[in-house]
Amino acid sequence: MSSNPLLDELTTREYAHGFVTAIESDVIPAGLNEDVIRLISKKKNEPPFMLEWRLKAYRHWLTMEEPTWAKVHYPPIDYQKIIYYSAPKSAEGAPRSLAEVDPELLAMYEKLGVPLKEREILAGVAVDAVIDSVSVATTFKAKLAEVGIIFCSFSEAVLNHPDLVKKYLGTVVPYSDNFFATLNSAVFSDGSFCWIPKGVRCPMELSTYFRINQADTGQFERTLIVAEEGAFVSYLEGCTAPKRDTNQLHAAVVELIALDNAQIKYSTVQNWYPGDKQGRGGIYNFVTKRGKCLGKRSRISWTQVETGSAITWKYPSCILMGDDSVGEFYSVALANNYQQADTGTKMIHIGKRTKSTIVSKGISAGHGENTYRGAVKILKSADGARNYSQCDSLLIGDQCAAHTFPYIEVKNSSATLEHEASTSKIGEDQLFYCMQRGLSAEDAVSMIVNGFAKRVIRELPMEFAVEAQKLLGVSLEGAVG
Amino acid sequence: MKSLLEIHDLHVAIEEDGHEILKGIDLTIRPGEVHAVMGPNGSGKSTLAYVLAGRPGYVVTKGSVLFEGRNLLEMPPEARAREGIFLAFQYPVEIPGVSNTAFLKTAVNAVRKHRGLPELDAIDFLALLDEKAKLVEMDEALLNRSVNEGFSGGEKKRNEILQMAVLDPRLAVLDETDSGLDIDALRIAAGGVNALRNGERGILVITHYQRLLNYIVPDYVHVLFGGRIVKSGDRQLAHLLEEKGYGWIEKDVVSAAAPVS
Numbered sequence: 001m002s003s004n005p006l007l008d009e010l011t012t013r014e015y016a017h018g019f020v021t022a023i024e025s026d027v028i029p030a031g032l033n034e035d036v037i038r039l040i041s042k043k044k045n046e047p048p049f050m051l052e053w054r055l056k057a058y059r060h061w062l063t064m065e066e067p068t069w070a071k072v073h074y075p076p077i078d079y080q081k082i083i084y085y086s087a088p089k090s091a092e093g094a095p096r097s098l099a100e101v102d103p104e105l106l107a108m109y110e111k112l113g114v115p116l117k118e119r120e121i122l123a124g125v126a127v128d129a130v131i132d133s134v135s136v137a138t139t140f141k142a143k144l145a146e147v148g149i150i151f152c153s154f155s156e157a158v159l160n161h162p163d164l165v166k167k168y169l170g171t172v173v174p175y176s177d178n179f180f181a182t183l184n185s186a187v188f189s190d191g192s193f194c195w196i197p198k199g200v201r202c203p204m205e206l207s208t209y210f211r212i213n214q215a216d217t218g219q220f221e222r223t224l225i226v227a228e229e230g231a232f233v234s235y236l237e238g239c240t241a242p243k244r245d246t247n248q249l250h251a252a253v254v255e256l257i258a259l260d261n262a263q264i265k266y267s268t269v270q271n272w273y274p275g276d277k278q279g280r281g282g283i284y285n286f287v288t289k290r291g292k293c294l295g296k297r298s299r300i301s302w303t304q305v306e307t308g309s310a311i312t313w314k315y316p317s318c319i320l321m322g323d324d325s326v327g328e329f330y331s332v333a334l335a336n337n338y339q340q341a342d343t344g345t346k347m348i349h350i351g352k353r354t355k356s357t358i359v360s361k362g363i364s365a366g367h368g369e370n371t372y373r374g375a376v377k378i379l380k381s382a383d384g385a386r387n388y389s390q391c392d393s394l395l396i397g398d399q400c401a402a403h404t405f406p407y408i409e410v411k412n413s414s415a416t417l418e419h420e421a422s423t424s425k426i427g428e429d430q431l432f433y434c435m436q437r438g439l440s441a442e443d444a445v446s447m448i449v450n451g452f453a454k455r456v457i458r459e460l461p462m463e464f465a466v467e468a469q470k471l472l473g474v475s476l477e478g479a480v481g
Numbered sequence: 482m483k484s485l486l487e488i489h490d491l492h493v494a495i496e497e498d499g500h501e502i503l504k505g506i507d508l509t510i511r512p513g514e515v516h517a518v519m520g521p522n523g524s525g526k527s528t529l530a531y532v533l534a535g536r537p538g539y540v541v542t543k544g545s546v547l548f549e550g551r552n553l554l555e556m557p558p559e560a561r562a563r564e565g566i567f568l569a570f571q572y573p574v575e576i577p578g579v580s581n582t583a584f585l586k587t588a589v590n591a592v593r594k595h596r597g598l599p600e601l602d603a604i605d606f607l608a609l610l611d612e613k614a615k616l617v618e619m620d621e622a623l624l625n626r627s628v629n630e631g632f633s634g635g636e637k638k639r640n641e642i643l644q645m646a647v648l649d650p651r652l653a654v655l656d657e658t659d660s661g662l663d664i665d666a667l668r669i670a671a672g673g674v675n676a677l678r679n680g681e682r683g684i685l686v687i688t689h690y691q692r693l694l695n696y697i698v699p700d701y702v703h704v705l706f707g708g709r710i711v712k713s714g715d716r717q718l719a720h721l722l723e724e725k726g727y728g729w730i731e732k733d734v735v736s737a738a739a740p741v742s
Contacts, residue, residue, distance in 0.1 A: 427574075428537060428538070429574050430574050430576060432534075432536050432537065432558060432574075433570065433573070433574035433576070434576070434584075434588075435535075435557075435558040435559040435562065436534050436535075436536075436558055436559075436561075436562050436567075436568050436570075437562055437584070437585075437588035437591075437644065437648065438559055438562040438563045438588050438589075438591035438592045438595070438648070439559060439587060439588060439591055440559050440591070441559070443587065443591070447576070447579055447584070447587065448576060448579065450578070450579070451576055451577055451578025451579035451627065452577065452578055453578070454578040454579075455578070
């Protein structure tokens with residue numbers, strides 16, 4: 001008998017919800033047990049290998065404990081109170097028109113210049129507004145199919161490309177990786193799958209935006225991107241406009257695999273609901289993102305602009321296995337009001353002459369807490385490995401905080417590592433200087449912050465960069481009096 | 482003639498400790514006039530410049546400042562800038578990652594918007610910038626660098642004059658523009674200022690040394706001492722100061738304040 005009361009409850013409750021009755025319903029009651037996982041798998045018509053994998057993950061999850069090492073604070077999460085499957089998305093409780101939507105959210109859309117039609121979709125208005133985007137997505141898919149690229153929802157991939165999924169799933173983030181990734185592996189709802197065949201350069205930026213309106217990917221999203229030899233893909237995740245979402249816990253997993261000479265560029269703009277000015281509500285964004293440079297001279301770049309969520313716990317990492325492979329991490333994380341961000345990266349150098357670059361820009365305002373946590377590991381085999389790290393923090397006001405935890409582990413003496421760090425404060429002097437030239441305080445802050453984040457913003461695809469700049473400004477409104 | 486700036490009995494204290502710096506300033510600047518305010522260190526020269534521009538940290542305890550007939554002290558700093566008050570900083574501030582050009586374009590358009598003028602697009606703005614850059618012999622490379630970052634002292638001051646030229650203010654306040662400049666840089670900066678002299682614009686030159694006034698020849702010279710203007714005159718006053726030093730003023734003021742009993 002286990003001494004863990006939660007475990008006890010789980011194991012004794014295992015069959016409490018009758019499997020047969022539950023399958024009649026579209027919403028599985030809150031709580032997690034093996035039946036729930038079987039049911040999720042069944043609803044999705046998954047092949048046995050997928051169910052087996054989910055169950056392995058679930059059983060492992062039961063032995064794990066929620067990590068506490070991150071510099072974030074939140075009340076304990078009751079995992080038995082979460083609904084792990086609900087489809088189709090219930091329109092109940094959703095606003096019926098924009099008039100019913102939180103005016104602050106609408107004001108934000110206005111400032112970001114989100115087209116009217118999209119505002120309804122983003123705000124979760126219960127109207128059938130997806131027709132346009134479905135047709136856009138269809139033409140888009142046809143164009144990709146021409147060059148042999150597979151880009152579809154994860155569920156579709158499991159059904160239509162089981163061999164590819166089987167071959168790569170969990171090879172970067174194993175089901176046993178960490179508490180949140182393991183939970184995701186057991187219950188993931190949906191996500192994206194992308195496979196770029198050998199030698200193909202993806203002709204457009206792939207964006208979840210084209211897909212997300214078709215399927216409600218929910219809180220346990222899973223993404224798998226594979227670039228075969230010599231392939232190239234630039235993938236955009238997220239949206240600058242905040243999405244209405246009632247799920248508080250988000251535990252996504254992203255796996256990237258790059259074979260010989262392949263390159264994957266993964267860009268994220270994350271703007272989930274950060275909670276109100278007093279820190280009530282807001283999304284917990286506990287994400288595991290990792291890329292594997294499996295092939296020689298392969299390259300994986302993570303670029304992220306994180307402005308949303310009450311708590312961000314996220315370390316997009318690179319495992320540099322192939323000789324001469326390159327890993328990059330460019331990040332801007334902003335924590336305003338009572339937001340907490342604990343983010344950074346891990347660069348694990350295994351192959352010879354592997355190279356990594358880390359540029360992290362943390363912005364703290366209000367009572368925000370921003371932590372950079374990064375690890376650079378040079379293993380014994382990584383002759384001539386190089387790393388360059390730069391971690392800068394910008395403080396706005398005197399109630400916020402910035403922390404930096406860079407871990408470095410070097411087992412090969414031929415490695416070269418450079419680390420630069422700085423902390424600065426938006427000074428009265430800078431603000432006054434800008435205002436003396438006619439800029440409003442808000443424009444001045446936005447300009448100073450964008451200047452600070454420029455090195456990262458310029459890594460984003462053009463149209464995303466413009467939006468991200470606006471977003472940084474909007475997210476800091478009211479940060480200076 | 483109507484006055485551009487009217488300062489009347491202005492008293493200013495440091496917000497933090499209440500220490501009074503300006504103790505009753507009276508000064509009137511009419512359009513087209515160049516006034517120089519000279520004074521020893523600690524006399525309140527920079528405070529005067531900052532208060533006119535609306536820098537936080539100071540409290541006006543008494544007196545008034547009218548700009549084109551309106552109460553300047555009620556306006557927030559950005560409104561003063563948009564209305565046409567320009568301060569060339571003694572210590573120009575660095576803004577990393579923000580290009581000089583982008584910064585100036587944003588500023589120009591904020592001012593133009595306020596004045597009901599259409600915003601300049603990139604092409605028109607660059608043409609304007611190019612024209613004004615020649616005025617202060619500004620290297621094009623500096624326009625694309627981050628605002629003041631890594632600029633030499635002279636480049637920073639020239640950049641201030643460039644901004645002034647582009648923003649076309651009604652009243653320009655130059656706070657110790659000569660400090661830290663060698664003679665060539667001084668000549669270029671002064672040349673830029675002189676090119677901007679016209680019948681409409683008022684210029685207030687704040688300086689410790691008379692040297693700058695050889696290049697920017699003022700219509701009036703005022704001596705600031707202990708928070709008050711203790712002497713006013715034409716440019717001859719500046720020469721007199723150069724000759725006799727501030728000690729001369731000090732003796733004068735002290736003997737006036739404390740008559741022999």
